[in-house]
Amino acid sequence: MNDAAKPTGELTLRTLAMPTDANPAGDIFGGWVMSQMDLASGIRAGERAHGRVVTAAVKEMAFQLPVKIGDTLNVYTEITRVGRTSITLQVEAWAHRARHRTLEKVTAGTFIMVALDEDGKPSPVPAE
Numbered sequence: 001m002n003d004a005a006k007p008t009g010e011l012t013l014r015t016l017a018m019p020t021d022a023n024p025a026g027d028i029f030g031g032w033v034m035s036q037m038d039l040a041s042g043i044r045a046g047e048r049a050h051g052r053v054v055t056a057a058v059k060e061m062a063f064q065l066p067v068k069i070g071d072t073l074n075v076y077t078e079i080t081r082v083g084r085t086s087i088t089l090q091v092e093a094w095a096h097r098a099r100h101r102t103l104e105k106v107t108a109g110t111f112i113m114v115a116l117d118e119d120g121k122p123s124p125v126p127a128e
């Protein structure tokens with residue numbers, strides 16, 4: 001990793017890319033990466049909302065580099081906006097290539113999570 005390329009946000013989730021998450025060529029499915037980003041968003045937004053949250057929207061995403069079996073996926077999150085019931089996060093996924101000891105940005109996206117009450121209805125995000 002060089003100084004020009006550093007993750008933005010808080011490291012929220014780390015996990016290992018396994019063979020079951022890959023196609024026969026050894027490339028990890030994009031859906032798996034998005035799923036980890038969704039989990040990280042849920043963790044971070046849930047902590048901010050002090051309760052249950054749900055994914056309302058994911059903005060356009062593009063995959064710049066592949067994730068390979070054996071890479072560690074690091075997901076960074078930053079809360080960029082808190083609305084009445086919604087929390088917007090900028091989420092980055094970085095692959096740590098163990099063999100090469102490098103950290104490379106794979107993709108990034110904007111996730112919008114909504115706080116819910118016990119009935120599953122949007123609920124105000126409490127003040128910090």
Ligand SMILES: CC(C)(COP(=O)(O)OP(=O)(O)OC[C@H]1O[C@@H](n2cnc3c(N)ncnc32)[C@H](O)[C@@H]1OP(=O)(O)O)[C@@H](O)C(=O)NCCC(=O)NCCS
Binds near residue numbers: 122
């Ligand atoms: C997300 C959900 C709770 C929103 O319910 P709703 O009745 O439309 O609620 P509202 O219109 O009051 O919107 C709630 C908040 O979400 C935001 N929001 C809703 N849809 C959005 C979208 N597509 N893009 C951006 N923000 C959105 C609204 O702007 C609002 O934010 P604010 O309170 O901070 O102003 C509801 O649509 C839902 O339960 N969807 C399914 C979520 C789900 O199951 N996700 C996993 C998919 S497998």
